[in-house]
Amino acid sequence: MTAPRRFVLVAGEASGDLLGAGLVDALRERFPDAEFAGIGGRRMVAAGLDAWHPLERLSVMGLVEVLRHLPGLLAIRRDVLRRTLAWRPDAFIGIDAPDFNLGLERKLKRAGVRTVHYVSPSVWAWREKRARRIGRSADRVLCLFPMEPPIYARHGVDARFVGHPLADAMPLEPDRGSARAALGLALDAPVLALLPGSRLGEIGRLGRDFIEAARLLAHDVPGLAVVAPMANPAGHAAFAALLAEAPADAAALVRVVDGHSHEVMVAADAILLASGTATLEAMLAKRPMAVAYRIAPLTYRIVKGLGLLKVDRYALPNVLAGRDVAPEFMQDACTPGALADALRPHLARGEADPGLLDEYRRLHLALRRDASRSAAAAIAELVAGG
Numbered sequence: 089m090t091a092p093r094r095f096v097l098v099a100g101e102a103s104g105d106l107l108g109a110g111l112v113d114a115l116r117e118r119f120p121d122a123e124f125a126g127i128g129g130r131r132m133v134a135a136g137l138d139a140w141h142p143l144e145r146l147s148v149m150g151l152v153e154v155l156r157h158l159p160g161l162l163a164i165r166r167d168v169l170r171r172t173l174a175w176r177p178d179a180f181i182g183i184d185a186p187d188f189n190l191g192l193e194r195k196l197k198r199a200g201v202r203t204v205h206y207v208s209p210s211v212w213a214w215r216e217k218r219a220r221r222i223g224r225s226a227d228r229v230l231c232l233f234p235m236e237p238p239i240y241a242r243h244g245v246d247a248r249f250v251g252h253p254l255a256d257a258m259p260l261e262p263d264r265g266s267a268r269a270a271l272g273l274a275l276d277a278p279v280l281a282l283l284p285g286s287r288l289g290e291i292g293r294l295g296r297d298f299i300e301a302a303r304l305l306a307h308d309v310p311g312l313a314v315v316a317p318m319a320n321p322a323g324h325a326a327f328a329a330l331l332a333e334a335p336a337d338a339a340a341l342v343r344v345v346d347g348h349s350h351e352v353m354v355a356a357d358a359i360l361l362a363s364g365t366a367t368l369e370a371m372l373a374k375r376p377m378a379v380a381y382r383i384a385p386l387t388y389r390i391v392k393g394l395g396l397l398k399v400d401r402y403a404l405p406n407v408l409a410g411r412d413v414a415p416e417f418m419q420d421a422c423t424p425g426a427l428a429d430a431l432r433p434h435l436a437r438g439e440a441d442p443g444l445l446d447e448y449r450r451l452h453l454a455l456r457r458d459a460s461r462s463a464a465a466a467i468a469e470l471v472a473g474g
Contacts, residue, residue: 092121093471094177097128097137098168098192100146100185105129107206108183110253110460112136117461118468125175127168140171146188165192172196178471179204182226193225204467206230208247211239212407219243228470230463234454235407248466251457258350258372260452267354271315271345278435279313280305281352281375282342285362286319288326293382294362295330300424301360301431303338309435314342315356317349358434360427363402367414371405374448376434376441377414379403380422408451413444 095115099108109131112124116136124136129143141164169192172180180196182189184207193203205226211219212235222229223245231237232252240247268275280302284294302314318324324346331339345352349366353359353373361370363381370377381402401407405414415430417423434440 092123093119094123096172096177096180097126098189099128099143099183100188104183105131105143108132109135111463114460114464118464169195173199179467181206190225202227202470204228207232208236212236219245230466250462251459252455253459255452255455256459260449262354262373264354267351270351271355273313273355277311277313278309279356281356281359282316283361283366286323290362291323291326294380295327297424298360299334299338301427302341304424304428306341308432315352316342316344317352318344318346358431360431368404371448372452374445378427378430379414379416381418382422413447
């Protein structure tokens with residue numbers, strides 16, 4: 089009798105839990121009697137993962153928090169290494185969380201365990217030579233974006249484009265009417281969405297400019313509704329504090345909501361947002377956007393001076409399109425006036441440019457590959473070939 093396939097999966101945050109749950113389901117379609125263990129959240133546990141540790145133990149953000157939790161994180165990594173070697177899985181799959189997973193994968197690969205890293209770090213944007221180091225950890229890298237495997241190929245690393253789960257999940261034609269009804273927004277009102285980021289540093293660097301840009305737009309766009317969805321309570325508190333400091337007309341203009349970022353994006357006529365994964369969601373929501381990016385001035389000078397930043401475009405829709413489909417405002421170019429000027433035509437028009445919508449649909453289809461099943465197929469191929 090053939091022994092059941094065994095897979096260890098380690099996710100470090102909520103987005104990884106979602107990816108991991110889809111992957112467990114897809115692997116079980118191929119291997120009905122497979123066994124799964126590792127670190128995951130409630131979705132992965134519901135899918136059948138035997139959780140050695142709760143995902144929340146790895147969900148640490150910020151330098152101070154990481155340093156404070158470092159002894160515990162290292163103890164968890166040693167325990168996962170020991171258990172994985174004892175359990176002898178067919179493959180270890182690290183889902184994102186590169187700081188935790190790549191070192192673990194490297195040790196397991198040296199010990200003869202097949203290793204997969206699911207979700208490539210942004211080697212397309214900066215420090216491309218990381219690809220070679222990632223290859224020393226992972227037998228195969230599963231990429232969410234089509235521009236990533238060629239980079240790995242230049243460094244002799246096996247990488248596969250499997251598509252993006254968000255493109256699978258979001259409809260090609262979002263229902264703006266339903267989104268507005270859910271948020272209590274009038275169908276005929278001009279709506280601006282503000283997403284200054286989920287991290288406190290992002291909100292601190294961009295929040296004031298976003299609020300002032302909204303205030304400038306309200307002077308020119310009658311009846312403008314502005315909605316700012318916040319990803320977590322800390323972000324809500326930080327943004328609310330900035331609103332309290334703003335002019336009275338700005339503070340009265342912006343409605344802050346907890347969560348519901350997807351509904352707010354779909355409901356909006358235009359979106360002002362921080363660079364990051366949210367730009368991909370805005371593209372999939374088929375909404376015009378302006379993208380802002382600002383880091384600490386010293387960090388920016390170091391990154392630019394050392395040539396670590398390898399791209400002229402950093403917003404994902406522009407990187408995927410290979411051209412500018414969403415205006416970007418970086419560092420000193422990120423001013424309230426410039427942001428407002430970029431968004432004003434979309435709010436005045438009341439509907440997105442048809443050419444822009446066609447491009448967003450094309451990019452959406454390019455990313456729609458049934459990611460969980462594609463990832464499972466790449467893992468099954470690796471296991472069979474071993």
